[in-house]
Amino acid sequence: xxxxxxxxxxxxxxxxxxxxxxxxxxxxxxxxxxxxxxxxxxxxxxxxxxxxxxxxxxxxxxxxxxxxxxxxxxxxxxxxxxxxxxxxxxxxxxxxxxxxxxxxxxxxxxxxxxxxxxxxxxxxxxxxxxxxxxxxxxxxxxxxxxxxxxxxxxxxxxxxxxxxxxxxxxxxxxxxxxxxxxxxxxxxxxxxxxxxxxxxxxxxxxxxxxxxxxxxxxxxxxxxxxxxxxxxxxxxxxxxxxxxxxxxxxxxxxxxxxxxxxxxxxxxxxxxxxxxxxxxxxxxxxxxxxxxxxxxxxxxxxxxxxxxxxxxxxxxxxxxxxxxxxxxxxxxxxxxxxxxxxxxxxxxxxx
Amino acid sequence: xxxxxxxxxxxxxxxxxxxxxxxxxxxxxxxxxxxxxxxxxxxxxxxxxxxxxxxxxxxxxxxxxxxxxxxxxxxxxxxxxxxxxxxxxxxxxxxxxxxxxxxxxxxxxxxxxxxxxxxxxxxxxxxxxxxxxxxxxxxxxxxxxxxxxxxxxxxxxxxxxxxxxxxxx
Numbered sequence: 040x041x042x043x044x045x046x047x048x049x050x051x052x053x054x055x056x057x058x059x060x061x062x063x064x065x066x067x068x069x070x071x072x073x074x075x076x077x078x079x080x081x082x083x084x085x086x087x088x089x090x091x092x093x094x095x096x097x098x099x100x101x102x103x104x105x106x107x108x109x110x111x112x113x114x115x116x117x118x119x120x121x122x123x124x125x126x127x128x129x130x131x132x133x134x135x136x137x138x139x140x141x142x143x144x145x146x147x148x149x150x151x152x153x154x155x156x157x158x159x160x161x162x163x164x165x166x167x168x169x170x171x172x173x174x175x176x177x178x179x180x181x182x183x184x185x186x187x188x189x190x191x192x193x194x195x196x197x198x199x200x201x202x203x204x205x206x207x208x209x210x211x212x213x214x215x216x217x218x219x220x221x222x223x224x225x226x227x228x229x230x231x232x233x234x235x236x237x238x239x240x241x242x243x244x245x246x247x248x249x250x251x252x253x254x255x256x257x258x259x260x261x262x263x264x265x266x267x268x269x270x271x272x273x274x275x276x277x278x279x280x281x282x283x284x285x286x287x288x289x290x291x292x293x294x295x296x297x298x299x300x301x302x303x304x305x306x307x308x309x310x311x312x313x314x315x316x317x318x319x320x321x322x323x324x325x326x327x328x329x330x331x332x333x334x335x336x337x338x339x340x341x342x343x344x345x346x347x348x349x350x351x352x353x354x355x356x357x358x359x360x361x362x363x364x365x366x367x368x369x370x371x372x373x374x375x376x377x378x379x380x381x382x383x384x385x386x387x388x389x390x
Numbered sequence: 391x392x393x394x395x396x397x398x399x400x401x402x403x404x405x406x407x408x409x410x411x412x413x414x415x416x417x418x419x420x421x422x423x424x425x426x427x428x429x430x431x432x433x434x435x436x437x438x439x440x441x442x443x444x445x446x447x448x449x450x451x452x453x454x455x456x457x458x459x460x461x462x463x464x465x466x467x468x469x470x471x472x473x474x475x476x477x478x479x480x481x482x483x484x485x486x487x488x489x490x491x492x493x494x495x496x497x498x499x500x501x502x503x504x505x506x507x508x509x510x511x512x513x514x515x516x517x518x519x520x521x522x523x524x525x526x527x528x529x530x531x532x533x534x535x536x537x538x539x540x541x542x543x544x545x546x547x548x549x550x551x552x553x554x555x556x557x558x559x
Contacts, residue, residue, distance in 0.1 A: 053501065053516065053520040057521040060417065060418060060498065060502055061414040289500045
């Protein structure tokens with residue numbers, strides 16, 4: 040349908056898509072009460088704008104709303120949400136029980152109710168550093184389909200503005216396939232209460248074998264196929280280690296040495312540095328030689344197939360590429376940290 | 391129309407009529423609903439403060455629209471730093487997929503994903519042109535740029551979106 044698309048088609052498509060976004064994303068019935076405007080001076084800025092009325096009631100709010108664009112999964116289940124001044128659902132206020140305890144804003148990455156691959160860690164962003172994670176560890180409980188399991192926090196510096204620390208929570212091995220994962224953090228000296236619930240899909244593992252220039256994918260121990268690839272050249276080698284799909288985009292722009300292009304399709308992101316699984320119809324060396332800037336190049340048909348069958352949280356291993364070892368902070372590099380090291384807690388000791 | 395004593399009632403009436411279209415406009419400029427609501431709330435607060443200098447209904451709408459565009463732009467500027475850490479996109483993708491009640495069809499999602507990759511100016515022009523259906527002169531006024539710049543941004547934006555959708559390949 041997109042072949043030979045002319046300017047009129049683009050204009051029509053833009054109007055249709057904007058209309059669809061408006062109808063789906065902003066329901067007509069979602070009208071909040073009119074705001075009360077500040078009568079003098081400027082309105083309090085940023086979070087303070089909607090914190091102010093609550094602060095007057097001498098409470099400290101567990102801030103879940105955000106201007107940073109991250110749609111948090113840190114819901115507060117079992118409690119009635121209250122409507123903030125702007126009409127959005129905000130979490131209920133949490134009473135500060137101790138004058139010295141400073142609740143740290145915590146936001147989790149898995150989206151409540153969504154389904155992820157078995158390699159997906161829970162990622163929590165913390166608005167302040169803290170010296171010991173012991174209270175947080177004691178307050179954390181994780182169940183898999185209702186049964187308690189042992190999962191551990193590992194902390195590192197975060198690049199997210201306003202959130203200097205991020206914690207990753209995982210079990211020793213991947214989550215089991217086809218289960219419900221429920222993470223509860225009870226209110227503690229560090230954070231307010233937070234929960235997140237998500238599902239896991241099939242146990243889907245891809246192994247990219249550089250020596251054979253192929254990618255072998257299994258899902259619940261059944262083969263999804265063997266796909267010819269071309270990886271990074273000697274000067275731009277693909278990183279080594281275990282990576283996890285972080286994001287999927289139907290079409291992206293990519294830049295690299297001597298290269299900038301848009302309309303690159305079926306992109307599945309593996310590292311912050313910009314390694315993706317992508318459709319590379321221009322690459323004649325698939326299955327033969329490494330000619331890319333570090334991305335895993337696939338045929339368009341294979342890339343589309345994998346785009347449909349892999350999900351965020353699925354594991355992609357690079358055991359024999361020559362690039363730098365995948366780090367935790369390089370994306371979802373969690374599985375490259377040995378469990379004994381993980382248990383120490385990284386940046387913030389958990390023991 | 392502009393007596394400060396009337397401001398509360400007048401802005402409240404405008405809020406009833408204009409909040410939804412303004413939130414929808416902001417949503418196309420900043421992607422997520424919460425931020426869009428924040429931006430629109432700020433725009434109405436600013437309108438209330440400036441009420442004394444607003445001379446007509448049309449001027450009020452124009453002021454709101456410009457505030458929404460400028461507010462969205464500063465959110466994007468702040469977020470650009472955050473984009474070095476591209477989690478927001480990852481979660482957004484999952485959230486859209488998970489939320490079956492608010493599903494946007496795949497073809498529309500591709501267009502919206504392409505929109506997100508445009509430079510800010512092109513994105514603003516495309517949204518004001520094809521969502522707000524503003525004539526070029528009003529887009530120029532809202533953005534504080536020339537009509538020529540509106541034309542060229544619209545043209546480059548359309549070409550980039552066509553390329554992202556694979557229409558040119």
